[in-house]
Amino acid sequence: MIALRSVVLAFLCTLPAILDSRGLPPVSWCQQDQSYDSRREAMVREQIAERGVRDPDVIRAMRTVPRHLFVPTEEMPRAYEDHPLPIGYDQTISQPYIVALMTELLQPRQGQKFLEIGTGSGYQAAVLAELVDTVFTIEIVGQLAAEATDRLQRLNYGNVVVRHGDGYLGWPEHAPFDGIIVTAAPEEIPQPLLEQLKEGGKMVVPTGKAWAIQTLTLVEKKNGRIISHDVAPVRFVPLTRDK
């Protein structure tokens, strides 16, 4: 999957040279893409590695996924800045460091199956898709679910399955999951998600009141018991429910 994407990008980036050699005007979009590449490198170095994210696979995934292609056109120049960005429908794509931190906490690896609640732009799902076999992701806003499905397909993330619905209930047909990531904040951890976590699995979830400072919690299921650790104060959009 990763190799195919690299080959396609490498091929596309030779086109300006081919066009130049025929005496046609140079094509600038590839140079633009290279400038996004260097901004992405700086983001990983300064915002993620220097803040203590160490897992080399997570670092590689953050260096690979083209975050600027997951935000609205007008936000592309800010795609690699150190904060969340609006993605429409009153929702956001999370700060890059938070994406990397939550990913590292789950210790993802090949052979695993993950569930994400809150697809949004599809960026977090793409980062996870670089690291595990399959990502199931649920988004409650229909337009965002449709846009993310389309974007992930165009970018060749065939191992991500997007569903429009209320993620509070999880996705029992595909449970149990090795990892569950919740990217919108419920007041308390949804019971269906605890039930759908595999023995030995991990869940990372922000909990707390809407629009207040919440707590990012790492949950592990060991011998049928739920063990929770508070990780950091965070601020996520609230987990909403279908009316």
Ligand SMILES: C[S@@+](CC[C@H](N)C(=O)[O-])C[C@H]1O[C@@H](n2cnc3c(N)ncnc32)[C@H](O)[C@@H]1O
């Ligand atoms: C902070 S954004 C997620 C960012 C996303 N992970 C990304 O990479 O762009 C939170 C998302 O959760 C969605 N959401 C809120 N409540 C939900 C629910 N009950 N089920 C599924 N998605 C929900 C919101 O619509 C929003 O798109």
